[in-house]
Amino acid sequence: MKKYKIGDLVDDFGVSRSTINRVIDQLDKEISFKEKYIESVGDKRTSPKLINEDGKSLIKQTLGIGDDGNVDDSGEADLIAELRAERDQWRELYLDERDKTAEYAAKFAEIAGEVPNLADQAQRLQLKQMSTVDEQAGQIDDKSDGVDADSENKQGFWKRIFG
Structure with missing residues (x-):
């Protein structure tokens, strides 16, 4: 032997x-x-x-x-095939998530680029609204001056009715 x-x-x-x-x-x-x-x-x-x-x-x-x-490795061939299939599924999920993340990043960058413009617009609108309020307040003051003078000449409602 x-x-x-x-x-x-x-x-x-x-x-x-x-x-x-x-x-x-x-x-x-x-x-x-x-x-x-x-x-x-x-x-x-x-x-x-x-x-x-x-x-x-x-x-x-x-x-x-x-x-x-x-x-x-005939007994292991099935296991290897299953593991490869599972690996491929995980890879597909990873690629999908990576693509979604890239899309979200692009949208975020787009929105972030608009933020300064929106802040500027908001400030302009606020200033415009404040100037409009100031103008209206000035007009009210002008009218109230005229109302006081006229109210002295006018009689009240009850006084006009009952004399």
């Missing part, structure tokens, strides 16, 4: 050394992988770990690598 170093598995599977070690540790907790599938030549701490053929296939299966050497 052929035996493989971790470096050989890294090259065969196209994953990192830490990924292989993580899978080995995970499998060791579940099924005592190191006792069943790993052999050490010489000192266990310093000698390379050799993984037998069955251990290699178990690691390959755990990583989800198919016989063609590619990662089997």
